[in-house]
Amino acid sequence: MRELLLVILPLAAAGVAAAWPDDRTRPLLLPVTGVAHAALSLWLLIAAPGAALTPWFGYDPLARAVLPAVSLLFLACAVYGVPYLRLRGERPNRVFVSLFLAMLGLMSLAHQALHLGVLWISVEAVTLSTVPLIHFNNTARAYEATWKYLLVGGTGIALSLLGSFALGYASLHGGGEGDLTFTALIAQGAALSRPWVLTAWVLVLVGYGTKMGLAPMHTWKPDAYGEAPGIVGAMLAGGVTTVAFTAILRVRAVVDAAGQGAVTHRTMLALGLFSVLVAALFMLATRDFKRLLAYSSIEHMGILSLGAALGGAGLWAALFHVWNNTMTKGALFLTAGNIRRAAGARTVDEVRGMAWLTPRSAMLFVIGLFAVTACPPFGPFFSELGIVRATVAGGHGVVAALLLFCLLLAFCGMTRLVFAVVDGRPRAGTRKGLDRMRERAALLVSPMALLLISMGLGLFTPRTLQHCWQEAVQQVGGEVPPAPTTSADIAGATATDPVTPPPPVLATTHSSKPRS
Amino acid sequence: MSENLNIFVGLAMGLNLVALGSSRLTSVIRAAAVQGVLLGVLPLLMEEFHWMILVVAVLTMLVKGGLIPSLLNRAVKSANIDRDLIPLVGYVPSLLLGATGTLAAVAVAQRLPLLPAHAHTLLVPGALASVFTGLVLLIGRVKAITQVCGYLILENGIYLFGLLLLHSTPLIVEGGILLDLTVAVFIIGIIVDRIRTEFDTLDTHKLNMLRE
Amino acid sequence: MNPAPFLLIAVVALLLAFALGGQSARGWLAGLLTGGGGLATAALGVLLDGSPWDWHARFALGGETVHLRLDAVSAMFLLLIAVIGAAGGVYSLTYWGNDEHPRSAGTGRRWWSALVLCMALVVNCTNGLHFLIAWELFALAAYPLVTLDRKNREARAAGWLYLAASHAGTLVLFVFFGALAAKTGSWELGDLRSRPEVAPLFWLAMFGFGVKAGLFPLYIWLPSAHANAPSHVSAIMSGVAIKMGIYGIVRFGGWLPVNTTQALSLIGLATLGTVLGIAFAHAQNDLKRLLAYCSVENVGIILIGVGAALLGQANGHPDWGRLALAGALLHVWNHGLFKSLLFLGSGSVLHATGTREMTQLGGLWRKMPWTASLFAFGSAAISALPPLNGFVSEWLIYQGLFRLGLSHAAGTWAALVAGIGLAVAGALALACFVKLCGVVFLGAPRTPVAAHAHECGTGMRRPMLVLAGVCLAVGLLPVLVRTPLEHAVAAWCLAGDATAFALPLAPLARAHLALGAALVVGAILLFRRIRGGVVRRLTWDCGYAAPAARMQYTSGALAGWTISWFRWALWPVKKWHRLDTTLPRDAAWEERTPETVLERIVQPVARALCWLGVQTRRTQHGRLQLYILYLVLGLLALTFMALGGGMK
Incomplete structure (x- = not known):
């Protein structure tokens, strides 16, 4: 029952928030719910429940491997939300608070959905619940962003529904019941009708890929992330994207079971690499630091897709990266919100010298920048290194080279922009911003905590989490296609000697990752 | 039964072409609305009677045929616009495109491995044609209203496809999906309304403040 | 002699120095000198004794058990780190003191001790993962030092170039260590000369470490960073930091076939x-x-x-x-x-x-x-x-x-x-x-x-x-x-081929x-002769009555x-306003040697990439219709990819 509470609790809190009379005290519901939810999900992480509650819904290993991260991020955002909403006293927050809470409940549902239909319903509901959050600022730009978010995202998610139906039809056509639970679909395995499975996979990948923000379906992302308040951006980049990612992983497990592992591998690899490339090029040229974060999110979604495509150790590292991405992106969006608020602008042409105006936020922003660009001792370093290692071990030397080249471009683009914002002499006009935003401790605690968690995750990855990811990989890992022989001698440096047996990739000291 | 079904779906496919070919916003809205109502009837034709199905069907018809069109019509009236004047893809080309797409949908559907029960219905071609039409409208038109209609038609297509699974999908899931879709369109309608007040237009050419 | 206690003292002292650096210059100096002394003692102990120190920790970091090893090769570098770290630290107290640089002096002291500590860790780590961590931390710790003078735009630009180049090197090392781990099955480093299949990896090491070392032609970051950094930072960068790159090449040259x-x-x-x-x-x-x-x-x-x-x-x-x-x-x-x-x-x-x-x-x-x-x-x-x-x-x-x-x-x-x-x-x-x-x-x-x-x-x-x-x-x-x-x-x-070997240094010493x-x-x-009295006379000055300093x-x-000999490589840029008319206004001669590799090779490539970025940026034009078209195109491409592979 605890797992059901994860859904019910925030939804009930949302109901309470909607009925709560007072604008000043209502935001307090956020941290209260956040603490309860985080405690519950951590408890479930440590003491996993037994079998799934129903065939449609349950706290399975994949949910266990990802959901607590979202829960922690929500807690951080909720703590940040109280002073933030106080700053934004001019806006009524009834809708904001209740939908923010509802979003958490729906995300918990989506992570635990074991039925394609339920999964789709909850993902779509998450999307819809974020709409008023995105236009919270109530500006024309915010509405434009919402419009694009709705239509691009809506088209994508509609296609994923089509894909879900196609998967159901694959089951029907294969002689099954058309039962859309993942267990039933996986059990049907190779009996699923192949053309329909492939159709379903492509549609679902594009659909949930849109939600994740993989290129070329990423177009809504900079707009929505740029116009939404930082706290919403954090939840979108760190929470909603993970929902779409787990959705893709779940469907992928079915497609792999149907014997199409090579296709899922190829498509996810290509999509991931393309996203990283596109995002890196955007980051070289963009001038807006909030949109920069959106592009960085696209980049990291690409990395996730790439890692997941590799299966086995790569997927393990990708799940690790989900946590790291959630924490670092959260910290970056929250601090970017502070800076944006103090500066009153978002482009390098207008914002300079924030190290003088908001020294602490600027410092956290720079630390977050290094964290997100895979510098130690923060988590992304470890997970990206794991993905690189898995790439090389899989014999994809060229992919690794391209990936790292894009990472370099992204690093150059990000540092260039962020340092331009932080350094230099502040513009005369920006000084007024300090009246709008004082750097209160309450606004800094959350990003700091997120960065600390990210660091802790990297240096002292908890055993429990490692086991969780391992189990999740076993659950959805699918078959790992053998390294293509043609690319074995590409980039000589990474060639696997065909004579020697494949090296034991996973023999690390105490996290023996499950597959090679 | 299959005959009735095919008549309904065929009508819906015809409405796709109407939506593609007409420049008046109100007729596009009407086409989408009528299509929604037609599709709402379909589950009643396909299944033995069940009160849940009735509720779902009536709700679909009410929302797609009444609520959303009236919302969109109100927006059209208050924005004082009549036609989608300079579309990105012209009316004749989009009509041709739509016709080709419909034919292609029929051809593709015959190639697809279908269950015998579905092989002779227009469900799959209808679904594909509507999805295609929806995408053409979304890509080819500049007025926000027409795009919303495109989205509606796209959803209708997916709904048609979903009918294939009507037997096997639990009704609560079906209902949830419908509810979600409805709310989505409803929210889009609200946002369209807000855009009209903020931008004083429904021309999406004006909606490109956000760019690199 | 067991160097462990000295290393421990050094680490603690340097950490203290990092903590104290912001406020107390004296406390920092004490920490730094103690740390330097500890490092130097440990290094000397190993160098004079010859037997390596090897330590497996009981705890793991980043999922790997900590394994430190100090052999004579590492100790050579460790001693250098200690000596220059201490000397430069003392120097910086006067050179970049609180009075002249109230904002940055504390930052400089902090990162100085961090840099010394991280470099010391680099030469001690024997686990690929930890080596990479220490390596990147050391690279990052140098950045605030290079840009200590943050108000100076040139210094910031130089620092950025350093950071970007160093990150390029690090990313190559990502592949290097990742591939090494993938091939050997563990992050542990050691003698791999019996495994010829890892030989190609030395190319990666050469690049990754070469960037840091300033190997030709990868040195692009080096001139501007050394020139624009405060001088004590230039000293440790040039004296020690680039030696870390050499350490990498020496180290992996010895371990790889x-x-x-x-x-x-x-x-x-x-x-x-x-x-x-x-x-x-x-x-x-x-x-x-x-x-x-x-x-x-x-x-x-x-x-x-x-x-x-x-x-x-x-x-x-x-x-x-x-x-x-x-x-x-x-x-x-x-x-x-x-x-x-x-x-x-x-x-x-x-x-x-x-x-x-x-x-x-x-x-x-x-x-x-x-x-x-x-x-x-x-x-x-x-x-x-x-x-x-x-x-x-x-x-x-x-x-x-x-x-x-x-x-x-x-x-x-x-x-x-x-x-x-x-x-x-x-x-x-x-x-x-x-x-x-x-x-x-x-x-x-x-x-x-x-x-x-x-x-x-x-x-x-x-x-x-x-x-x-x-x-x-x-x-x-x-x-x-x-x-x-x-x-x-x-x-x-390594032990296998350590035959008797003596350096012929005694005759040189004599x-x-x-x-x-x-x-x-x-x-x-000479001094005696000079003391006897030097007679100063006017040199012949070509008839100029008033020689000026600019005539030197x-x-x-x-x-x-x-x-002129190296014109083929230096590509000097000349500007020459000749005296051409009968009543010439002015004449000027200007010759400048560009940073050839940076300006002629790296910058054009970077510009091309930026141009590509700007072109990519245009695709985000704000038109929803085309965004949906992208989505459909993505769908088509993926369909093609899914079905195309299915035909095989």
């Missing part, structure tokens, strides 16, 4: 870097930029030695290259010592005059006798003049090259080519430093700032004196370094002592010949 092609490529690049580095140095007018390019030259010298050792090893005769390796390792020390001395000296000049432009200086000898003498001493050492330390290491490298060249094995001709390159570079280096000392310290002051220069304080002078003293000691008594060097070379060659004595006697005689030879004039 390097083949002849790789060794030859390394020698080739190193020789090219040696000759062109000093040619570039010669062409500079900026005092610190000149020293920076000179670092490229010296890195080349060191890597020639390393490459020779690798060549010997690739031929199956590690003993051929040992002398060269010993020379290279000693040169790591020597260059660290005298280059730091020179950078600290240039810091005094900068501190006194506020400019690095040699065309603005001149005649500082009178105003700053200590700085001038120490600088001249460092210049003599770096030009490898006997009886100073530079000569000892280069002599060892020459010996090694000759031995290798006479061995008639595959590719040994390269040793002779490298030897010739080394000789050419040696001559150019002497010319270069004659020019430098002549323009900056001799003659008459060219500008008022140079005329009003002042000598540096004792806080800055003492560290320089210490460094000079060590240079002199190594030069006069090379036997002092014999045992450490022999141990380091033996540790590099010669140096004799030469030193002769020089002292000569100096005393400039640094460009002194470098003219060299620049």
